[in-house]
Amino acid sequence: MNPTHMNLSIAPAFKKRRQQLIKKMGSGIAIIPTASEKIRNRDASYPFRADSYFHYLTGFGEPESVLVLIAGKKPQQILFCRDKDAEREIWDGFRHGPEGAKKAFGFDATLSITTLDEQLPQLIADQPALYFSMGQDAAWDARITAALNQVRALSRAGKRPPADIRDVHTPLDQMRLIKDGHEIALMKRAAKISAGAHQRAMQFAAPGKYEYEVEAELLHEFRRHGSQYPAYTSIVAAGANACVLHYVDNDRQIGNNDLILIDAGCELDGYASDITRTFPANGKFSGPQRDIYQLVLDSQAAAISATRAGSGFLDPHNAALKVLAQGMLDFKLLRGSLDSVLETESYRQFYMHRTSHWLGLDVHDAGEYKDGKHWTKLQPGMVLTIEPGCYVRPAKGVPKAFWNIGVRIEDDALVTAKGCEIITAAAPKTVADIEAVMQSTRSKD
Numbered sequence: 001m002n003p004t005h006m007n008l009s010i011a012p013a014f015k016k017r018r019q020q021l022i023k024k025m026g027s028g029i030a031i032i033p034t035a036s037e038k039i040r041n042r043d044a045s046y047p048f049r050a051d052s053y054f055h056y057l058t059g060f061g062e063p064e065s066v067l068v069l070i071a072g073k074k075p076q077q078i079l080f081c082r083d084k085d086a087e088r089e090i091w092d093g094f095r096h097g098p099e100g101a102k103k104a105f106g107f108d109a110t111l112s113i114t115t116l117d118e119q120l121p122q123l124i125a126d127q128p129a130l131y132f133s134m135g136q137d138a139a140w141d142a143r144i145t146a147a148l149n150q151v152r153a154l155s156r157a158g159k160r161p162p163a164d165i166r167d168v169h170t171p172l173d174q175m176r177l178i179k180d181g182h183e184i185a186l187m188k189r190a191a192k193i194s195a196g197a198h199q200r201a202m203q204f205a206a207p208g209k210y211e212y213e214v215e216a217e218l219l220h221e222f223r224r225h226g227s228q229y230p231a232y233t234s235i236v237a238a239g240a241n242a243c244v245l246h247y248v249d250n251d252r253q254i255g256n257n258d259l260i261l262i263d264a265g266c267e268l269d270g271y272a273s274d275i276t277r278t279f280p281a282n283g284k285f286s287g288p289q290r291d292i293y294q295l296v297l298d299s300q301a302a303a304i305s306a307t308r309a310g311s312g313f314l315d316p317h318n319a320a321l322k323v324l325a326q327g328m329l330d331f332k333l334l335r336g337s338l339d340s341v342l343e344t345e346s347y348r349q350f351y352m353h354r355t356s357h358w359l360g361l362d363v364h365d366a367g368e369y370k371d372g373k374h375w376t377k378l379q380p381g382m383v384l385t386i387e388p389g390c391y392v393r394p395a396k397g398v399p400k401a402f403w404n405i406g407v408r409i410e411d412d413a414l415v416t417a418k419g420c421e422i423i424t425a426a427a428p429k430t431v432a433d434i435e436a437v438m439q440s441t442r443s444k445d
Contacts, residue, residue: 013182014059015106017175018069018077021057024171025071028129031120032057032067032168033140047229052361053133053172055270060105062095064113068123069131078123079107080116120147125159131168169366176360177367178381183271183360184414187383188423190227190273191412194265195426197221198277201236201264202428203441207256207281211236215250218264227266231273231363234264238281242406243391245353254281259289261406265363272363274385275424276410283438285431288401292390293431295327296407299388303355307386307413307420312375317355320388324351332399333392350391356384359412382415383423 021030034054038046048063058067060079068078084097098110111119124130124147134141151161179187197218204217215236222230237247238254242261254260258281265273278293280286285293302323303316325341328334328350334341341347358365360383369376378384387410392402409429413420428437 010182011059011104011106013180014057015077018057018067019075020175021171022069022071022075022077024175025069025129025131027072027127028131028162028164028166029071029124029127030067030069030131030168031144032069032132033137034060034063034065034067036137036139037063049229050270052270052366053169056172056176056361058105060096060101066113066116070123070127077106077108079105079110080113080119081110083112083114117143117147120144121150121154124148124162125151125154127162129164129166130162131166131171133167133169134165173366173368176365177358177376178379179360179383179414180381184381184383186269186271187273187360187412187414190231190266190268190271191275191423192426193222193225193227193268194273194275195424196225197264197266198262198275198427199437201262202277202279202434202437205254205260205279205281207254207258209254211238211241211250211252211254211260214254214260214262215264218262222266225266227268229267231265231267235262235276236264237261237406240393240404240406242278242408243393243404244406245391256282257286259293259405259407261408263408263410270361272359272361272365273424274359274363274387274410274412275427276387276389276408277427277429277434278407278409279434279438284435289405289407290431291331292392292402292405292407293409295324295331296388296390296409297429297431299323299327300386300409300411303386303388304411304413304420304422307378307384307415309378309380309415309417311378313356313369313378313384314354314375315378316384316386320355320386321347321351324388324390328390331402333402349395351389352391353389355388356386359383359385378415380415380417384413384415386411386413386422 032054035051037048040046050061064082066080070076081101082095102110148161151159200221201214201217205214215234233248236250238260239258241247261278263276265275299320303320306316306319325347358367389408391406394403411422411424414423428434
């Protein structure tokens with residue numbers, strides 16, 4: 001998402017999305033600012049990442065930028081951005097400036113960000129509707145309110161503020177659910193990089209090493225292949241840590257009999273990948289480890305089979321849940337009938353999260369999961385994760401052989417007309433494949 005690295009030949013794809021949003025608006029004005037730069041400590045900032053909605057519509061990676069779209073008889077696409085500044089470019093790097101941004105990104109007009117507060121009331125005045133996401137940023141809420149009040153003060157001059165304020169994220173969420181060809185290509189590249197990183201981690205991990213050492217291998221592989229960042233904080237959880245869903249300390253020494261759960265994915269040009277693999281530190285699953293692992297793998301296969309166009313979003317989860325619940329009964333983790341386990345949700349002792357979430361510019365991507373009372377229907381071009389798990393913490397009545405075994409298996413699925421394509425399939429997943437990868441590495445040592 002760095003402006004100096006963007007392939008400008010794809011600028012028409014972003015322009016097409018802006019045109020699509022303008023069409024959905026019908027009339028009115030939309031204001032979409034990018035993210036603010038954040039101070040990490042003292043005078044050091046966190047690496048800048050553009051707001052996902054802003055990036056989706058512009059591909060423009062510079063801070064202090066705002067997109068304004070005007071719908072109606074004379075539609076306009078306007079970008080406010082930083083001026084060219086030779087002095088600042090020496091310190092901070094390249095800036096397009098308004099003229100450069102207009103030429104490179106295909107806007108109808110580009111203006112200096114320093115004129116924004118002066119221009120906003122003029123742009124908002126007499127528009128029938130304002131599309132903006134109130135409540136996301138207090139400073140921006142105040143800025144929009146100030147502009148509206150300036151327009152209200154001009155009522156005697158015949159100026160009127162928008163009578164209707166709508167959440168601009170609502171139509172954008174619908175758009176972002178269906179990935180276009182450019183997005184799919186990026187997500188497949190991100191998936192390939194992440195799959196390779198997981199294989200590298202399997203080959204590197206061993207008893208006696210620390211979780212953070214394995215994390216370093218992941219990060220090295222991400223960056224080596226062109227990913228700018230991890231899509232989220234990597235989870236490298238050995239032994240009992242694998243039963244903590246969002247464990248991120250990554251500071252424990254790995255034991256000989258541990259399973260290692262890695263939930264990690266890279267971000268490429270703004271788009272996330274999300275993979276989880278679980279494998280034995282010593283290269284060989286024990287009997288109980290293999291039992292739980294194969295159960296989760298079977299449940300994932302059931303969920304993948306249920307992931308197809310026309311299915312409801314929750315169908316893959318329900319398919320995985322039936323397999324998991326039956327396995328919990330078979331292994332004496334639970335008692336009763338399958339129907340009672342599902343009805344009472346007693347399975348939640350060992351499986352407490354859903355099987356899927358949307359994936360895209362955000363690792364938990366935009367888009368509604370329900371359309372009114374009904375779960376969203378899957379359509380070709382949607383991308384979601386499929387990630388069942390089983391986490392067995394020590395507890396009375398739970399067979400000790402399974403204590404502290406935590407397994408999650410996660411892949412990224414692109415919905416197609418005939419089913420789904422697992423774009424992260426290159427990461428080893430079967431018991432045989434995982435053991436083969438790890439044993440081949442150890443035989444060379």
